[in-house]
Amino acid sequence: MNRSPVRTTIQAESGIPFRLVYADTKSPQNELPDHLHDWHELIYVYRGQGTIFIDMGLEDMTEGDLFIIPGNTVHRALPDEKNPVTSSALFFSPVLLASAAGVSSSALLTLFERCRKRRVYKRQLSSAERSTVAALIEDIQHEFELNNHLSAHAALLRLQLLLITLERLDATDPENPPRPVPGPSWLSATLSSIDDKLRNGLSLPELAQQAAVSPAHFSRAFKRYTGMTLTDYALARRVIMAKEHLLKSDATMASIADACGFESLPHFYRQFKKLTGTTPAAYRRTMSS
Template sequence: MEHSPVRTTIETESGIPFRLVYSDTKSPQNELPDHLHDWHEIIYVYRGQGSIFIDTGLEDMQEGDLFLIPGSTVHRALPDAGNPVTSSALFFSPGLLASTAGGMSSSLLHPFERCRKRRIYKRQLNHAEQAQVSAFIDDIHAEFRSDHHLSSHAALLRLQLLLIFLERLESATGPGHATTSLPAPSWLSSILSDIDLKLRNRLTLPELAQQAAVSPAHLSRAFKRYTGMTLTDYVLARRVIMAKEHLLNGDETMAAVADACGFDSLPHFYRQFKKLTGTTPAAYRRTMVRHR
């Protein structure tokens, strides 16, 4: 059976669209596939080292790093083989806050919107900030482990307190700083930017390799090394993200969306969109519009 490299669904046992993967150590062999989901994600690193590809950039991961990753952002962690990262990851649906925090929800989500706009996803925390974030995560973990009937709601309240802390941190100290961890070749950034500009067109490995002045085989190997995914998978993920934006922000026909996002045909669009998201484009539009 063909296995998609993009994880699209997040299972939760709490009964609400909110999940915590607590203090988990991952090696390159058991690291989760690259994510392409609609939930926002917070990653806090306790120890170890590695790198993480987010959107179109590569950053290092080390003790005290905090990553805010907005929904529908391609990302893939690449743990170090000798000293893998131990981290906690919080996943939650943005709509969850709209239903519980009322008019405050947009303010709580400001940090994610800033990250998306600036393409800066990482903040290096000082010791006091690390202790505070770690305590919030520990409290959420304790609530999820409790069998009290209000535990999931208590966990959600602690998530809101964590988001308030992060918003205040931004106001007090300014944005985080993006750092590139690996000496990625200069042509990689050029290729990533060009892919975004030309998603509507047919993109071929030989053409991209010619632009980068490297062989197709070298481009393929290097792209996988630095991003953790194949060029084909990355392009497909970016096209699905673009399609999601078209579906939410307009009333275009499905054929028009497929054409605008570079899919070969309407059946190809339907097939690939469902493969990566678990739902059809029409069902996705209906669901997301209903929850706005």
């Protein structure tokens, strides 16, 4: 049975589009399946072990790891059953920073765009960096617990400081190369080239032939390492590409549907709403307002 990525809606705290799930110990039984949401996400790992699937493949999760997940990126955590990960996850809408005082919101979000372009979502922090990041997250949790009339503003200021800190850390290692995708080398090549093939349609036999494996082996390995079938992964990528077109261009719906490889305009509308819960036109209006 195919399992498409799940669209999730993050519940805001303190009346602002910002949420912190603090020092939560993960359970494999309670983790979400492959999912995506419009908000950006930061995950800091305190202890434990596990893996996480983000867009291009699997990454190990260990103490001191930081994951930077841009909005509209398919991901899923896979905690170890015997030694599960304990982590904090911060979720926030990009529009939260639109009125940030004293600094450009685009500057605060550059880190997420770099991660998206590089497809490198993990940073292993040094001991000093861990202390700084953990302290800022703890401060945000403290403000939410206070829950007074200035708590939301104070939490937002600390989020801005955390993003500035991470931007500076990333700038010290600008040439951080993409990590190889776990699994066979052909899987990495396939994932890297899928976006270019979406418009003309994906053919399992052709992809398997290029990988020099049988279609059955290709399907099994793809599902094992990504958690999704090729069909579900391609749909997620098409919807993500469509969202980018909707926000960054004035192209017609028909043009966007064609550019992203949907079979027809009705197919585009149907699949977009299935995965996002809204129509393409409504998404463009909401996110552009």
